[in-house]
Amino acid sequence: MSDSATGGPGGRDPRIRLSDVAARAGVSNSTASLVLNGSGPASASTRQRVLDAAAKLGYAGPDPRARGLRQGRSGIVAVVTEDALGDAFRDPINLAQLDGLADGLGDGGPSLLIIPGAADDPARVSSSPFDAAVLVGCGVGILDTLELLRRRRVPVIGLEAPHADGVAAIDLDNVEGARALAEHLRELGHHRVGIVTLPLGSRRTSGPLTPGLEAAATAPSTRERLDGVRQVFPDAPGWIASASSIAAGYEAAAALLDGRADDGSVGFAGVESSGVRVVGAESSGAGAGAGSGSAVSARPTAILAQSDLIAIGVIRAAEERGLRVPDDLSVTGFDGIRVDGLTDHDLTTMVQPARAKGEAAGRAVLAALADPDAPAPDPVLFRTTLHRGATTARARV
Amino acid sequence: MSDSATGGPGGRDPRIRLSDVAARAGVSNSTASLVLNGSGPASASTRQRVLDAAAKLGYAGPDPRARGLRQGRSGIVAVVTEDALGDAFRDPINLAQLDGLADGLGDGGPSLLIIPGAADDPARVSSSPFDAAVLVGCGVGILDTLELLRRRRVPVIGLEAPHADGVAAIDLDNVEGARALAEHLRELGHHRVGIVTLPLGSRRTSGPLTPGLEAAATAPSTRERLDGVRQVFPDAPGWIASASSIAAGYEAAAALLDGRADDGSVGFAGVESSGVRVVGAESSGAGAGAGSGSAVSARPTAILAQSDLIAIGVIRAAEERGLRVPDDLSVTGFDGIRVDGLTDHDLTTMVQPARAKGEAAGRAVLAALADPDAPAPDPVLFRTTLHRGATTARARV
DNA sequence: CTGTTAGCGCTTTCAG
DNA sequence: CTGAAAGCGCTAACAG
Numbered sequence: 001m002s003d004s005a006t007g008g009p010g011g012r013d014p015r016i017r018l019s020d021v022a023a024r025a026g027v028s029n030s031t032a033s034l035v036l037n038g039s040g041p042a043s044a045s046t047r048q049r050v051l052d053a054a055a056k057l058g059y060a061g062p063d064p065r066a067r068g069l070r071q072g073r074s075g076i077v078a079v080v081t082e083d084a085l086g087d088a089f090r091d092p093i094n095l096a097q098l099d100g101l102a103d104g105l106g107d108g109g110p111s112l113l114i115i116p117g118a119a120d121d122p123a124r125v126s127s128s129p130f131d132a133a134v135l136v137g138c139g140v141g142i143l144d145t146l147e148l149l150r151r152r153r154v155p156v157i158g159l160e161a162p163h164a165d166g167v168a169a170i171d172l173d174n175v176e177g178a179r180a181l182a183e184h185l186r187e188l189g190h191h192r193v194g195i196v197t198l199p200l201g202s203r204r205t206s207g208p209l210t211p212g213l214e215a216a217a218t219a220p221s222t223r224e225r226l227d228g229v230r231q232v233f234p235d236a237p238g239w240i241a242s243a244s245s246i247a248a249g250y251e252a253a254a255a256l257l258d259g260r261a262d263d264g265s266v267g268f269a270g271v272e273s274s275g276v277r278v279v280g281a282e283s284s285g286a287g288a289g290a291g292s293g294s295a296v297s298a299r300p301t302a303i304l305a306q307s308d309l310i311a312i313g314v315i316r317a318a319e320e321r322g323l324r325v326p327d328d329l330s331v332t333g334f335d336g337i338r339v340d341g342l343t344d345h346d347l348t349t350m351v352q353p354a355r356a357k358g359e360a361a362g363r364a365v366l367a368a369l370a371d372p373d374a375p376a377p378d379p380v381l382f383r384t385t386l387h388r389g390a391t392t393a394r395a396r397v
Numbered sequence: 398m399s400d401s402a403t404g405g406p407g408g409r410d411p412r413i414r415l416s417d418v419a420a421r422a423g424v425s426n427s428t429a430s431l432v433l434n435g436s437g438p439a440s441a442s443t444r445q446r447v448l449d450a451a452a453k454l455g456y457a458g459p460d461p462r463a464r465g466l467r468q469g470r471s472g473i474v475a476v477v478t479e480d481a482l483g484d485a486f487r488d489p490i491n492l493a494q495l496d497g498l499a500d501g502l503g504d505g506g507p508s509l510l511i512i513p514g515a516a517d518d519p520a521r522v523s524s525s526p527f528d529a530a531v532l533v534g535c536g537v538g539i540l541d542t543l544e545l546l547r548r549r550r551v552p553v554i555g556l557e558a559p560h561a562d563g564v565a566a567i568d569l570d571n572v573e574g575a576r577a578l579a580e581h582l583r584e585l586g587h588h589r590v591g592i593v594t595l596p597l598g599s600r601r602t603s604g605p606l607t608p609g610l611e612a613a614a615t616a617p618s619t620r621e622r623l624d625g626v627r628q629v630f631p632d633a634p635g636w637i638a639s640a641s642s643i644a645a646g647y648e649a650a651a652a653l654l655d656g657r658a659d660d661g662s663v664g665f666a667g668v669e670s671s672g673v674r675v676v677g678a679e680s681s682g683a684g685a686g687a688g689s690g691s692a693v694s695a696r697p698t699a700i701l702a703q704s705d706l707i708a709i710g711v712i713r714a715a716e717e718r719g720l721r722v723p724d725d726l727s728v729t730g731f732d733g734i735r736v737d738g739l740t741d742h743d744l745t746t747m748v749q750p751a752r753a754k755g756e757a758a759g760r761a762v763l764a765a766l767a768d769p770d771a772p773a774p775d776p777v778l779f780r781t782t783l784h785r786g787a788t789t790a791r792a793r794v
Numbered sequence: 795c796t797g798t799t800a801g802c803g804c805t806t807t808c809a810g
Numbered sequence: 811c812t813g814a815a816a817g818c819g820c821t822a823a824c825a826g
Contacts (some may be wrong), residue, residue, distance in 0.1 A: 015550045015821060017819060028797045060548035063527035066819035069462045069802050075524050076473075076510065085509075086496040089486065099483040103514070111525045112482075113473065114509045116499070128508045129461040129526065153412045153459035210687050233807060275615055414803060425813045430805060437806095438811060463803035466818050 016059045025053035036062070074129040077110045077365055080145060081136045082119040087204075091309055093335045097136060097159060100355035105364015110369075118145045125149060132365045135161035139201050139219040155368035157361050160221050168364045169379035170357055174221050176227025177350040177384035178304075181332050183228020184348070184386065185302045186232055189395035194202060194300035195229055195238030196252040196310050198222040206252065208260065209238030225306050236319040238302075241310050249305060257321055259298050259365050293354060301329065301395045308333035312343050315391065326393035336387055348387035353382050406720060413456045422450035433459070464759050470524040474507040474762055477542060479516040479535045488641040489616055490732045490751050494533060494556060497752035501759015503599075507766075515542045529762045532558035536598050536616040540667030552765035554758050557618050566760045566776035567754055571618050573782035574747040575625025575701070581745070581783065582699045583629055586792035587727060591697035592626055592635030593649040593707050595619040603649065605657065622703050622731060638707050646702055646710025652716055656695050698726065698792045705730035709740050712788065723790035733784055743786035750779050 008324070017182050022032035027046060035050040036059075042050075068074040075324040079098065081088040089095055102112060110131065115124050119141030125133065125148050134151050135142055138161045146164055157347075158167045160174075161238055197209060200217040215222040229236065239256045254390030303318075305311035311333030315325050323329045325345060336351025360380050419429035424443060431437030432447040433456075439447075450456075465471040476495065482489040486492055499509060507528065512521050516538030522530065522545050530546050532539055535558045543561055546553050555564045557571075582590055594606060597614040614620040626633065636653045638645040700715075702708035708730030712722050720726045722742060735750025757777050765771070 031796055058548050060545060061523040063819055064524060065466045068526060069466045070821050074462055085499050086492055090493055095483055095486055102482050112511045114511060127459045127461060129465060148457060151455050428812055460803055467805050
């Protein structure tokens with residue numbers, strides 16, 4: 001009875017160690033370790049004595065730090081995002097992916113360490129222990145970070161991240177999805193379409209989509225979705241949303257519908273950028289006669305939004321201007337988040353298997369951990385499926 | 398030139414260690430450590446040699462596991478939730494808190510390890526290294542986990558979590574907020590009000606709010622908000638939502654508006670639970686005459702929802718039944734998430750400083766880490782403020 | 795079946 | 811200003 005362990009909990013005594021348990025049970029450290037981990041044979045009596053001692057002392061289990069050092073792994077997987085935490089997970093599609101990732105890692109599997117803002121502070125990945133890293137939705141702003149991860153000899157999985165040497169890629173067929181959506185609109189007779197893109201890179205600037213900016217886009221999904229649209233509508237004007245959010249979509253659509261997309265980009269109806277200010281239907285009433293050519297009916301008849309949240313914002317902006325969706329304006333989204341009562345509309349969109357992508361990433365992590373010497377596997381490509389909702393209709397001439 | 402370090406990156410060679418750097422620089426381990434951490438004086442030339450060696454070898458910095466073991470801390474803070482990941486962060490209010498927490502921990506501060514589903518699997522907290530734990534939005538399902546955390550001698554911060562010995566509490570004045578909201582409705586002349594609550598405990602059951610269930614509610618915020626309402630409307634019937642989501646709010650409101658809240662709970666207008674089926678205005682048309690007493694106008698004139706997401710679902714259910722908000726039905730929320738275009742309505746709600754709460758938790762973590770021997774500080778109480786939106790109006794008699 | 799021994803990679807006294 | 815040595819708490823070989 002010389003120890004005070006049976007005293008009240010929460011004391012200031014140091015944490016109970018394995019050696020304390022072993023001593024009390026009258027066995028060696030290693031025996032205690034074997035018993036507590038179930039990783040070795042032990043006689044029933046020894047076993048019982050160790051377990052009793054552990055229970056009596058309130059042993060919390062092996063210190064994860066020490067165990068991690070010894071075993072060379074920490075049971076942690078890092079989730080690295082370029083953006084700040086709030087920005088990265090505001091869009092439910094990312095949460096769905098994260099959910100899938102947690103599932104894919106399994107029940108007893110590693111836990112998730114969130115490392116946001118890697119673009120601004122690459123060194124963050126150097127300070128915490130983890131056995132693998134998953135890059136989610138990153139652009140090239142992540143490359144510095146990637147270099148550090150390589151030095152750490154940590155397997156890296158990219159979820160719609162830039163392809164790079166040694167990175168196991170989980171991809172989405174954004175190009176085909178976006179192309180199909182655009183094709184859908186063309187089949188409905190739309191010619192004047194506008195685009196609202198996701199941010200082009202890590203710098204969250206919004207504004208008109210100029211050819212220069214478009215060429216320099218670095219965020220993989222943004223650029224791929226843009227590429228898909230360009231196969232159908234090579235000249236459609238666009239606006240860059242500042243984020244994947246309803247508010248950003250609203251802002252962008254307002255700009256597009258009010259005809260502010262003529263700053264160097266190709267305007268609607270083939271209007272050259274000759275200083276002609278293209279005016280939206282509801283904006284000022286006058287001013288639609290000064291064009292250089294044919295019927296300058298500037299307003300788009302359809303808008304392709306690069307995410308569902310953006311699309312909802314677009315719809316709101318349209319309706320606020322007295323445009324009915326889809327009668328006056330067709331709107332498409334991307335992602336297929338279950339809009340869960342966000343809006344009355346059944347959005348036409350490309351549904352992506354976000355959860356499955358996350359799970360695939362989880363499996364890729366486990367595979368890499370199981371065999372660290374295996375080369376990076378081939379990219380896994382997930383496909384989107386078109387959901388024909390009620391926000392697209394035949395263009396009225 | 399006997400080493401192969403200048404060869405291509407990504408090789409299968411083991412990670413570079415501090416001793417490799419020290420050896421190459423021709424200094425001892427300790428000197429190299431001092432230089433690389435800037436934690437000790439060194440002559441300019443030594444310093445330079447070490448840095449050169451590190452750069453040349455591509456040293457990734459000290460192994461966080463080893464450093465953690467040695468220093469007794471890991472630079473990780475656990476965020477523990479009772480629910481699964483997706484459920485826990487679907488409501489933006491929780492993301493806002495998390496954002497605040499990340500901020501409160503500061504730039505060079507610890508990273509966040511997400512440990513969801515603690516109610517189902519308390520042992521998860523034993524397998525990963527962390528220096529402190531933040532319990533967010535937990536009920537009593539967390540108590541087993543809490544016991545493990547205590548054994549680990551880890552400081553614990555509770556964000557609207559059950560009060561317990563040694564837990565630094567960051568609270569919200571839910572009682573007063575809910576009371577004020579109810580009072581607001583009463584001042585507007587409402588008597589027949591319905592309640593849609595958050596889940597009562599870790600078991601996500603939805604259904605009518607019976608006195609028995611109400612008495613046994615364990616989730617702190619649910620129960621406090623309920624207590625606040627009860628100060629004003631002691632007998633108002635209610636329905637338990639299955640989650641804080643639009644869909645759950647919709648379901649619950651549908652039940653309430655269709656008069657399904659009479660299963661043992663007190664019905665509207667003082668109708669005793671005598672087998673009388675209270676029928677909503679729009680449901681079957683007939684059936685309103687069989688009551689035992691005065692004018693059985695069963696439909697509530699106001700609904701108090703325990704979260705904004707739920708409130709949005711309530712509004713949708715109401716509108717779908719031909720009820721105008723607020724003319725036919727007043728609806729209040731709770732939280733004050735910026736509804737960011739989710740709905741046309743300007744929701745009457747109690748705004749809570751979610752970000753500030755998270756920041757406070759972050760500061761509490763840092764304080765506890767700085768002085769582990771300090772006793773748990775007094776609870777910090779944040780207050781809500783009433784936002785009078787456009788979803789409440791005077792009751793029409 | 796159990797004990798002894800040797801580290802995992804790093805930081806931190808303490809001497810020189 | 812630098813080096814030698816100790817050890818964080820645990821597990822994994824290897825003996826007994």
